[in-house]
Structure formats: C-alpha cells, structure tokens
Amino acid sequence: xxxxxxxxxxxxxxxxxxxxxxxxxxxxxxxxxxxxxxxxxxxxxxxxxxxxxxxxxxxxxxxxxxxxxxxxxxxxxxxxxxxxxxxxxxxxxxxxxxxxxxxxxxxxxxxxxxxxxxxxxxxxxxxxxxxxxxxxxxxxxxxxxxxxxxxxxxxxxxxxxxxxxxxxxxxxxxxxxxxxxxxxxxxxxxxxxxxxxxxxxxxxxxxxxxxxxxxxxxxxxxxxxxxxxxxxxxxxxxxxxxxxxxxxx
Ligand code: G3P
Numbered sequence: 001x002x003x004x005x006x007x008x009x010x011x012x013x014x015x016x017x018x019x020x021x022x023x024x025x026x027x028x029x030x031x032x033x034x035x036x037x038x039x040x041x042x043x044x045x046x047x048x049x050x051x052x053x054x055x056x057x058x059x060x061x062x063x064x065x066x067x068x069x070x071x072x073x074x075x076x077x078x079x080x081x082x083x084x085x086x087x088x089x090x091x092x093x094x095x096x097x098x099x100x101x102x103x104x105x106x107x108x109x110x111x112x113x114x115x116x117x118x119x120x121x122x123x124x125x126x127x128x129x130x131x132x133x134x135x136x137x138x139x140x141x142x143x144x145x146x147x148x149x150x151x152x153x154x155x156x157x158x159x160x161x162x163x164x165x166x167x168x169x170x171x172x173x174x175x176x177x178x179x180x181x182x183x184x185x186x187x188x189x190x191x192x193x194x195x196x197x198x199x200x201x202x203x204x205x206x207x208x209x210x211x212x213x214x215x216x217x218x219x220x221x222x223x224x225x226x227x228x229x230x231x232x233x234x235x236x237x238x239x240x241x242x243x244x245x246x247x248x249x
Pocket of ligand 1: 010096166170171172173174210211212213231232233234235
C-alpha cells in the first residue's frame with residue numbers, strides 16, 4: 001500500500017484571534033483532495049488549539065507544536081501530552097529545529113518526548129535536519145541519523161510517527177532544498193530505517209520535507225518518490241497553503 005501524502009501547517013508563534021479566524025475560514029473554503037488521499041494537519045500555537053479545533057473543517061486535523069516530556073505536574077509553563085489528549089488534539093510536532101537550537105532540546109530529550117507522546121496515544125511529527133555548517137562539512141546524514149537514532153532508541157512502534165526532514169538552512173530563508181537534495185536525504189533516511197529498524201518501517205514511514213515550501217516550488221518537490229508530504233511554516237499562513245495541499249495530486 002502506498003504512503004498517504006501528508007501536509008502540515010506549522011503556524012509557529014504567529015496569529016491573533018482575528019487572524020486565526022481568517023486563516024481557518026480560508027482553509028475551510030479550500031478545494032482539496034479527500035482525506036483518503038491527503039492528510040492535512042494544522043498546528044497553531046497552544047492558546048489557539050481549542051478555537052482552531054472548533055472552527056476547522058472536519059477533514060483537517062490539529063497538532064500542537066510541542067509538549068512536555070513526561071506527565072504534567074510542577075513544570076511551570078509546560079503543556080503535557082495528557083492535556084492535549086484531553087482536548088482531543090490528535091497530533092504533536094516534536095523536535096523542531098527552532099526548539100533544538102533556541103531551547104537546547106537534545107536528541108535524547110526529543111527521543112524521550114516522542115516516546116512519551118506516543119504512549120499517551122498522540123501521533124507525532126518528529127523533526128530532523130542539519131545546519132548549513134553541517135551540510136557544508138558533509139555530515140548531513142550523520143546528523144539526521146543521530147537525531148533519528150535517538151528516537152529509535154526509545155520506541156519500537158513507528159506506526160504513529162511521521163518524520164519531517166527540515167534542513168535548518170532552508171527554514172524561513174526562502175532558500176528551499178532542490179528536489180534532488182530533498183530526495184537524496186529522504187532516500188538515505190529510508191535506507192537508514194532499513195538497516196537499523198526494519199524493511200517494513202523503511203517502506204511505510206512517511207517523510208515530509210520542510211523548509212521554504214511554497215505554492216511555487218511544491219509540485220516539483222512532491223514529484224520525488226521519497227517525499228511524502230510537507231511541513232510548511234510561512235506559507236501555511238497564506239492562501240497558497242491550499243495549493244501546497246493540492247500538490248499531492
Ligand atoms: O516546520 C516548518 C518549518 O520550519 C518551515 O518553515 O517558513 O521555511 O516554511 P518555512
């Protein structure tokens with residue numbers, strides 16, 4: 001069975017109540033393939049999750065942008081996986097490079113978060129990706145493999161995990177990876193899964209590309225055989241997000 005295309009909109013730390021309502025209204029009017037063909041996951045900031053969930057069309061799903069590494073308690077400012085489940089939020093993005101870089105989230109910490117979130121019944125978009133320096137040093141695959149291994153060390157069942165390959169140098173820069181660059185890393189990641197996890201997981205796991213995806217470049221990227229979707233930042237706040245969803249077909 002083929003891998004179902006998945007498109008995520010990561011709104012990051014953007015939006016007011018009014019803007020959120022407008023974006024959701026645009027999404028709700030968009031003509032897109034059925035959810036049997038493309039899975040769409042919208043990830044607003046925590047504070048807007050209930051609003052977005054209540055207004056959003058039922059064929060699109062909602063994700064949090066992060067959650068805490070274990071059961072809640074005395075962790076001021078954190079949001080637990082249990083809370084997301086309690087609100088009916090099915091997805092969470094973990095290990096985004098902005099959190100790795102700005103908040104010091106290590107590979108091991110991200111691995112622990114993924115394991116805990118899966119244990120709560122959440123589906124996880126786990127982000128990996130190299131910096132420009134790492135790419136120029138020729139260590140892209142070492143970096144991405146180490147990030148993925150730290151997750152593999154903590155979980156056995158990959159059914160509810162999607163990997164988002166987001167080269168840091170492509171995020172928010174307008175400097176998108178070429179389709180060939182994205183395909184190369186996605187294919188190498190699949191080989192990594194084959195060698196280190198299983199042939200079944202290598203074949204079935206979905207690998208999204210993220211980093212300056214736009215309405216203009218999505219078609220070419222989507223045509224690559226190992227690109228199973230997109231995790232979109234800036235363009236997910238704009239009407240062109242509908243074009244990106246449609247790039248699957
Ligand atoms: O998670 C999505 C992201 O980091 C890519 O952001 O703005 O380059 O599409 P952007």
